[in-house]
Amino acid sequence: MIKVGIVGGTGYTGVELLRLLAQHPEVKIQAITSRTEAGMPVAEMFPSLRGRIDLKFTTPDEAKLNECDVVFFATPHGVAMAQAKELLANNVKILDLAADFRLKDVKEFAKWYGMEHGCPEILAEAVYGLAEINREEIKKARVVGLAGCYPTSVQLGLAPLLSPKSTGGKQLIDGTHIISDSKSGTSGAGRKAEIGTLMSEAGDNFKAYGVKGHRHLPEIVQGLKAIAGHDQIGLTFVP
Known part of the structure; x- marks a missing residue:
């Protein structure tokens, strides 16, 4: 065990x-x-x-x-x-x-x-x-x-299009202009009490946050570069 x-x-x-x-x-x-x-x-x-x-x-x-x-x-x-x-x-x-x-x-x-x-x-x-x-x-x-949560979803979604193992070495997409418009539920913010995650605030609501920058951005870029096998990755990430 x-x-x-x-x-x-x-x-x-x-x-x-x-x-x-x-x-x-x-x-x-x-x-x-x-x-x-x-x-x-x-x-x-x-x-x-x-x-x-x-x-x-x-x-x-x-x-x-x-x-x-x-x-x-x-x-x-x-x-x-x-x-x-x-x-x-x-x-x-x-x-x-x-x-x-x-x-x-x-x-x-x-x-x-x-x-x-x-x-x-x-x-x-x-x-x-x-x-x-x-x-x-x-x-x-x-x-x-x-x-992280967003990095998992973005990398697994793009891996078949970027990985040389999947593409046979062909360039299927332009990796320098990737847009990730990502969504998460309020549980992603954890259990701590915050006004923005109250049911009366979040119920039937939808908003972007971290538009100026989110800490998952460098993690996603690092991962996509590793998957693609090169550094020519450009990402706009809006959670």
Whole structure:
């Protein structure tokens, strides 16, 4: 059995990860952390997991993550990179659902996420976690930076048109003038309370946001360049 720990189990990504892992025949969930909900049974917060998850939330200090085989981070940006060195030193593999290990350029990371990268040497070895594109590399990786929501949809949609493996080396589209007009539901903003995601604000409503720039833009461009095998990618991205 693969011993798994989850850091940050109370958000939407955390609970969806829990749901999937609870059904995996080769996974044993060792710990689920939450500083604010420590001591609460997981199924009390998420009744849909009754009968499948019998653990309680624990603090990160009590979780014994170093004894896991794999640790998932469903946390805000910056948390995984702060703990990566210690976990890797204990032969624990890391899968981060935030952006700590997505962008290879540390300057781009600092620009879009407003913080310096804490472990660029680990970032250098991290594999981008889009399984449909990097399946073999992910199998061998110690650190995986799982793809963002918009980057997943855009890259998988365009990969058959850009990848030389799919096109037989032919240029099917002009990759320098790509427009991605992307849509997301309010759950993509997470569980935190915000006026813009209230039902009375978002119901029967539709709006663009981040038009001046969105942090998923450099991630999408980086991925499309890797898929195409060249740097001639131009993207207008409006979420």
